[in-house]
Amino acid sequence: MSQQSILDFFLTLMFLITGALGLRLYQKIPYFHNVSIERKRSLKGQNLMVLLGSGGHTGEMFRLLSSISELSELGSINWCVSSGDTTSVVQLDNFLKKTNLTKFNSVIQLSRARKVGESWGSSIISTLKSFVSSLHSILSLKSYPDVLMVNGPGTAVPLCYLFLIMNVLGISNTKILYVESLARVNQLSLSGRLCYWISDRFLVQWPGLTTKYQRAEYHGILV
Template structure:
């Protein structure tokens, strides 16, 4: 029988606080100094990608095009509810099966890409002469490799919105982002600067500290950022496992960053 004396309660509280502090310290040390990941060799990497409007979406889709779908799957795309451009870009991706509770069925159709240099995610190896009826009999694992999932979250802050009201919208967006991260428990979160990615990354970091998932955060600064970081970059510089810049001047100023040349 446990006797809940004040000293016992105090001791349990101190023990839990120490365990939490140790976990937080371990995660932050892993981020800053590089630590092991929980992904087994040969296993699939559940990937969550945050899209932003305009140039952010264009750069991110070019980046994702270089991922091997046989390795990085399933892929979950998170879009702000007012970001029609990103929805249209995803709707135009060829050879993809896009599913979403919030997305109309028309987005699930395979459509070609208009124009040259379209943004096409890398597809699995295909056999040109394979009959359509055999294609329908593919194993579930192969179907998962070609499947993309769309999740919608509220925008943290609209252009011109006051900072006072943005506090409440950011909290609401964070709660919605937490639901998505808990649902998918990604192994990898890839972001490149839109404001919507901050709540998602913070939720991923929280769940990692609580040992619910081991989401590794990769931030790729926008190509247009030559000498200074974006606001999102300045925030995630301290929490991203991989912080990638595309100009040597930025790498010289921010020692934790990695310069891999132009990657988008």
């Protein structure tokens, strides 16, 4: 083969890969598709992953979960907790005991993405660290979750993007349910703005937010 034809071959290959990746991204990024609200399957046997953030996020998450009947029908729940967040672990224990769900006690430790008040520069570094640490914990799971449910702590961002990438690569097929915190009345949180594009359903708890964000759904206060 001449040098020219080798070059042509690689160029063609590059176009093919770029095209395939573009199509795959289009297919897998929820923003490009209409939200489906049809009932597809029952909760029975499904694997749920729930992110417990620090502070008020954890409290709100348990309030959200408390409104779901038949949680016990789920196949599994994997709880993601930031390392060092002992308060969330205590709250989790209380929740599991109160709801008779002690069988769902699988906890995954994630390193924390961004501390309140941290500078932008050091935020980027700690977010990267968090991403690598999350990647390691997630890849060691036996099976990937059907649904990832988050409600907006900083750690939600690397976790959601990690599953987007794994979905694009065909490793996982995890849907993302994002519920914005009740504290957000007129503006989404930074996590919310970053996860808006890649969440399969994006819920807010104040109606004003749906006018700015077309894909945001308001179904009343959920906590």
